[in-house]
Amino acid sequence: MGQEPKKLTPSKSAKDRFGSEVRRYRDLEGISIAALAHKIPYSASYIGDVERGDSGCVREFAEACDGALNTREALQHLWDALFATAGSPVPEWFTTWPKIVDDAILLRVYDPIVVYGMLQTPEYAAAVLFDDQAKIEDRLARQAILTKANVPRLVYVLPEWVLYHDIGGPEVMTAQLERLCEAASPRLTIQVVPNGQPHQGNQGRFTLATLPNGAEFAYTEMAVRGMILGSPDDLALLRDQFESIRSHALPSGMSIDLIKRTVEERWKI
Template identity: 55%
Template sequence: MPQPPKQLTPSNGALDLFGSEVRRYRQLAGHSIAQLSDRIPYSSSFIGAVERAESRCERAFPEHCDRVLETKDALTHLYDGLFAGKASAFPEWFREWTEIEALALTLKAYQPNIVDGLLQTPQYAEILLFGDQAKVEARMGRQAILTRSDPRPPRIITVMPETVLWYDVGGPDVMRAQLEKLASTSSPWMSMQIIPNGQRHPGNLGAFVLATLPDGSEVAYVETALRGMIVEDRADIAELKDQFDMICTQALPVGMSVDLISQTVDRWKP
């Protein structure tokens, strides 16, 4: 017996609103997901993920839907209002990663120089992004996956050197608020580990994130001096997993890491 469609709450955010409208127009046109899939170049599973607010899409998707569902460009207009500005705020090579990030069941991140974007405060991000408010809002928008209820938030594991807690990003007020956020967000679904200063580890070649997707596949995002890149090769993924595990062995346990973060807050008091 088929499951009833997931109940969306449009006020929860842009993905819910867009997904609910795609579903509404499809049903008004009398199409099943399979029937719509037969007429546009997207799979039934992808259409279903968009309707359930589990996946972002490119602008071509609502354009195809508008044509088949005869919506007079309603979905494309809605897409532009909800996503166009945010999409343009991300570098082109990063946009695909935001879609992977939103689908992931687990995200394991190593950041050698800054706090991971999913854990940044707006003020911290504003300094890093040179005051570009569109980019700040887009980065903060990514954090919606951490508080969603259905599907559950991804399991986040973040590792960083202790020196990240010392870098002056925006001055004492910004740093104090950022570290307090890190200390307060630790939970069974969100853990962070700190590598004590001076501890040798193999994480000196740059930041990377490992994502595990619902189908069990694994994808990585690796930052370089020029741009980030998405890695899917199995051998590369295996090497990054080994590197992440080796880094973790040199980090403090979660509880001690949170204590160290809390203690470092005092470093940033006036």
């Protein structure tokens, strides 16, 4: 006999409520988790984790399940009701991402535009966010992830030109680049791609997050909004792109030396 499915308690949390509804609609459709995994771009283990309430999910998962289970968009509406945060200083489409980052054990980041938000000083963040206090406070609050007991492993890759991109003036840039040097540790690797190195990193910023159960998500940004991706094809493409970019970067120690030289030669008053 097969193992009995875990008894769900929808009232326990939002994740449990959502997971119980996914299972209910799947049972109504009369298909197994494995069969559902063949219909949508998510693995059976991922679906199982969501149904049991062991893991949250991106909105795209709800959309995929709605299409496969003929729910008439019921799961999308439920996801919005449970996980979209009204009145948040960040856009609705971004609200799930901090939850994913908070659970992650590994973050791989490439940003060709500005210093990664998790490592920004308050002054640099203020310049980037045009002094929007609500957004600044939200960004700085999320940096607590890097000081918690089970801090995720972070691999951050950036092109050299970001070190020269004037955000807020010499004092702000000096403090920001010194912050990068101080932040480097065995758990936080910073690598710089020298100017002139050809690579695949000209299509925008992205972050790859790996969760304890092995599930992966990616966050990318376009001009008008960001997207959280979870399909195997998208993730494979971004993993390959990240490793390709990283292969052109200096080792961590040499990268920190380059950042220090840039402070002295470009930003010291």
